[in-house]
Amino acid sequence: MAPNRRSPAGLRRRDFLAAAGATLAAPAVLGPGDALGQGTPRRGGTLNMILNPEPPVLVLGVNNQGPTLAAASKIYEGLLRYDFQLRPQPALAKSWTVSPDGTLYTFNLQENVKWHDGRPFTADDVVFSIGKFHMELSPRSRAIFQRITEIAAPNPTTVTIKIREAFEPFLLMFDVTATGIVPKHVYDGTDFRNNPANATPIGTGPFKFNEWRRGNYIHLTRFADYWKPGQPYLDDIYYRIIPDSASRGLALQSGQVQLTQSNDIEPFDVPRFQQMPNLAVETKGWEYYGPLSWIEVNHRVQPLGDVRFRRALSMAIDRNFILNRLWFGVGKVATGAFSSATRFHDPNARIAGYNPREAAALLDAMGLRPDAQGVRARLKFLHLPYGEVWTRLGEYLRQAFAQIGVQLTMESVDAGAWARRLAEWDYELSINFVYQWGDPTLGVERTYVSSNIQRVTFTNTGGYSNPQVDALFERGRTAVRAEDRQTAFSELQRLLVAEVPQIWLMELAFPTIYDRRYKDVIVGGTGVQASFGDVYIG
C-alpha cells in the first residue's frame, strides 16, 4: 500500500493524473489512504550509508552489481519505477500507453529535465540508451530488447517502441536498475566500457556524483536543477566502504552510518538491531527482485536426476528451522519455483512439507538402501561463499540429509571459484539464489527451460530438461493477456512442485536497517535501489 505516501501534495496529484491518463498501465495507482502523512518533508541533512563491496564503476550497464545499483540509482533514472505490487509508476516517463495488440508502447516524457552537466534531456537519449547502450552492454536487457523492431523519437518528449509480438512483461524492464537512461551526448559513438567519462557519471537523478575516494567513500550531492519540484530533500549522501561485517555492525550501532542494506549486516546480528529503539528494520523493498534461494541440483549426477530422490531431499529439510534459526525470521519459506512477490505466483501450488520419514520411505522405494555405515548416497556440496550464514545453511543441510542417509562432503571456495564451478557444471549440489525481476518470463524461466542449458552462471546450469515445462513457459511468455498467462503459469507451478528441479528453500528478504529519523526510505518494490529523492529527515 501507499507507495507515494510521503510526496508533497502537488506532486502526488501530478503522478496520479499521469497514471490515470495511461491505458492498460498502472491501475489504481494511489488509494485514498495515501494522502495521510505524518508531516511535510524538510530540506537538508546528510545520509551516511554503507556500500559493500565497493563497486568498480558507477555507470549502469557497464556494471550491474548490487552495490553499483544502490549508488547509481540515485544518479540515473529509468522511464518507470515500481510500487510494492510491481505496478509501474511514472519516473522519466510521465505517462505511457500500450496498443491493444500489445506491440506498440508509447512513452510521454517529463518536461524540463536536465542532465547533471546542464544539457537538456530528450527522447533521443532514451532511444540511444535502450536501442544501443544497454543492448550492447547488458545481457539481461539484450535478452528482452532484441524483440524490439523499431524504436523512435517522433518528438523530444515522446518515445515509441514497436516489438515483434506481444510481450506482456515488457513494462517491467524500465526501472533504473534494468534500463537506466544515460546521456547520448556523452556515450554515442564511443567505446562504452572504456569511456573516460565513466569516472564521472552524468545522469538526470536527484543526486549528482561529486567525489569518490577509493576504499573510503563515495560522495553524492543534491542536484539543484532536478525536475521534481522540491526534491531531493537531502543535501548529501555518503556511501561508506566498510569491508568487515562486524565493523559494519559497529558503525551502525555507533551512529556513524544511518543505513545498511542487502548483506551488510549478517542475519544473526539482525535481532540485536531490531531491539534498538532508534533503528527501523524494514524487509520490504525486494519485491521487484524476488530473490529465491534453492539447493542447486546438477541433474547430470546420479541419483540427482531421479525425481524421487530430489523429492526425498526436499522433504528432509525443515524450512521453518532455516527461516527462524538461521535467518532469524527475516524472509519467507519458499512455496515453489515462483517467489510470492513475483507476478502469477500461485499459492495453491506448494512443495511437500517437512517429513523425513516419508523421505526415507521414498529412498527405500528407489532401492537406495543404507550400507554398513547407514549411508544411502554420497554427494559433494559446494558452499555458497557469500557470507557466514550460507556456510551455516550448508552445515544444517548436512545434518538434515544425514538423517535420511544422504552424506554430504563439504567443499569451500571463494566467490570467483564458485561462479566458475557452477558455470562449468562442475558441482553436485550447491546453493544459489536468483532474482526473479517480478515476472516468471524475465527471471524464472532461465533456470528451467532446456533451451537455456549453457555454460554460464544463472542459466539452466543444472541441466534440467522437460518438454512440458518448456511448453508451459512458452505459453506464459507469448500470451497477450495476463489471464492467459496466469493459466499457463498456474499449471506450470503445479508441475514444477511435483518435479522439484531445484530444491527451493527460502524467499530471501534483506533487511534495510536505518535510523528512524530518516523518513520515506523504502517507498517501492526496488527498496534502496531507488532515487532517494523522497527521503528526508523528520
Place this chain on the structure above:
Amino acid sequence: MEPAALARFVFGRIAKAALVVLAIVVLNFVLIRLAPGDPASVIAGQSGAADPQFMEQLRRQFGLDRPLPEQLWIYVSRIVMLDLGVSHRQQRAVVDLLAERLPATLLLTGAAFVFAISMGILLGTLAARRVGTLADTLITILALACYATPLFWVGLMLVLLFSVLLDWLPAFGMTSVGANLTGFAVIVDIGRHLVLPALTLGLFYLAIYARLTRASMLEVADQDFVKTARAKGVPEGRILRAHVLRNALLPVITFAGIQAGQLIGGSILVETVFAWPGIGRLAFDALLARDYNLLLGVFFCTSVMVVAFNIVTDLLYALIDPRIEVAS
C-alpha cells in the same frame, strides 16, 4: 666504511634484488592463474545475469582470450618498462590505484612499526632490568596476551571500547567525511582515525620485540665484558645503554627487518576491520575479484618493499655494530 665500498654494496644488492623481483613476478603470474575462476566469471556471478556474448566480450577486453605464455610475455615485457597495466575491474591504471592507496598503508604500518619497536624495546629493557619482579611479570603477561590474541578480535574489542562505549575515537575510515577540515585539523583528524588501527597492528609486534629484547638483554648481561665494565666502575645506566642494550639489539633488528615486510601483509586484516583505505584491502578485493593485473601490481609493489627493507637492515647492522662490515 668507505663510500666506494658502500656504493658497490648497494649497487650489487640492487642488481640482485631486480632479478629476485623478476622471478617473483613470474612466479606470482603462474600462481594466480592456478586459482579457479577469472575476472569475467566473477563479474558474471555478481551481475545476476550473463550470456556467452557477455563473457566473451569481457575476456577479449581483458586480453584473457590469448594463450597463457603470450599473456605472461606481454605482462613481463610491460613490467620491465614499469608499466603495471590496467585493473580489469576498476578500468584504471594499476599505478594510479597503488599510488592512491600506498600512502595510507605506509602511514598505518609505519606508525604501528614505530610504536611496536619503541614500546617493545622499552618494555623489554624494563623487564630485563627488573627481572623477577612484579613489573617483569606484568610485562611478560601483557606480551604473551598480545602475542596470542588474534588481531581482528583485538581490533573489534578496541572499537567496542573506545568508539561504541566511550565514544572517544572514530571506529573506522581514515578521515571524517563531509567535515571540510583544513590545515592542522586534517592532521589531527587522521591521527585520531589512526590510533586504533595502528594500536591493533602494533600490539602483536610489540609483544615480539618486548620478549626478544628481554631475553637478549638477559643473555648479554651475563657476559664477561659487562662484568668488566661493572668492575671498572662504569655507572649502571651507561652499562645498560652502551654495553648491554646496544649488543642486545642485533637480534631485534634482524627480526624487525624481516617483519617490516610482513607488516604490509598483516595490515590486510587490520585494514579490513577498520575500513582503512590501504593497499592490503586493495589486494584482498583484487584477489576475490580475480583482478589479475591489480593483484600482480600489489605483489610487485610489496615485494619491492620487502627487498628494499632487507637492504636497509643490512646497512643498519653495520651502523649499530662496527664489527660487522658490508660486503657484496
